[in-house]
Amino acid sequence: MPKVKDPGLADRGRLKIEWAKAHMPVLSIIAERFSKERPLEGVRIAACLHVTKETAVLALALKEGGAKVCLSASNPLSTQDDVAAALAEEGIDVYAWRGMSEDEYLEAIESTLKCDPHITMDDGGDITVMAHQKGYADRIIGGTEETTTGVLRIESLAKEGILRYPVITVNNAETKWNFDNVYGTGQSTIDGILRATNIMIAGKWFVVAGYGHVGRGVAMRARGMGAKVIVTEVDPIRALMAAMDGYIVMPMKEAAKIGDIFVTATGNRDVIKAEHISLMKDGAILANAGHFDVEVSVKDLELMALSRREIRENLREYLLPNGRRVYLIAEGRLVNLVAAEGHPSEVMDMSFSNQALAVEHLVKEGRSLPPKVHPVPRQIDEEVARLKLRSMGIEIDVLTPEQEKYLKSWRG
């Protein structure tokens, strides 16, 4: 029996799902093909994913393909209760509500394993690990994993020699991580800052700490909105790339004195701490788009501040001993998830299309794959890109036979 917060929210959830689907053309094409070909007829899938409108489009696509889908949340705080209610009405076995306890969270995952799945779909590794710990693994044909963290955990199962079924790492598909990190996080980080503050970006000094994929996306979008963008880095090669992309590069101790808005995207801790905060201008705004909540030292802010106030939702003011005020968005947690809605549907379209096609691949080939971590097959990755281009009305060239021959000759 599905378990959601309030079945009465289903109508609102259905509208959200409809809106997401309208912006997920690739997954829609796949769903249509699935409904004709029914490649997942009789397949039971236990999925542990963030219960969002985009995940709903994926779950319904799998159902169109003939699968029975059991779904639990992959974070106790990320469930959209209206979406969960709508999915329950659509015949998905959902066990998810926002604010569930840690015990309820684990019970929900186990409930989906009790559906006796052929396939697991994971976001963070929890269901894959539990399937192995609780003796469900032997009946499972294969699994997929959506994130870097999950891939690392599953690789460590493989290294210890205890992984019992093949897992496809959707995270490492080109059409997933390139687009998630740069364009998804880039846009949704700006979105989170705007929702939390409603400030104007144009003309501001915008400091981006870290010039990996996320930093690059954030810097690009901040510049596009008219900010003067400064990048800080510790890696000389990345710093050079930022400089040649036209950004101003300097150490955080210098940037701290200039910035109006600071976004961290380094994957490391204490990137902004007391020594920087004490240099900042009155009104400086801090946000984190990197890992967990460690990049901005909230501890330092709390220790330094004479007082603090909640100014708006997700915006806290700290009054410093020097009389200046600095503002922290979403307690230093991921600004794009807490203050906005994560990646836009158009970006999830690609990662979830990889998921759907990876499941189809596992159903066909999984029994002959060794119990290892496997990349998404290149044809699937390219198919997703091709369908996305087509949905955007973009055509590309194809190699002539002479060009193919020429390439082969010099490649040897």
Ligand code: 9W4
């Ligand atoms: N969401 C999340 C996590 C924690 C959290 C304290 C109030 C990730 C990927 C996708 O992790 C996700 N904590 C919150 S809100 C919140 C939200 N708090 C903490 O105070 C609120 C998450 C994948 N994804 C997209 O990006 C878009 N559609 C998707 O499925 C979703 C959610």
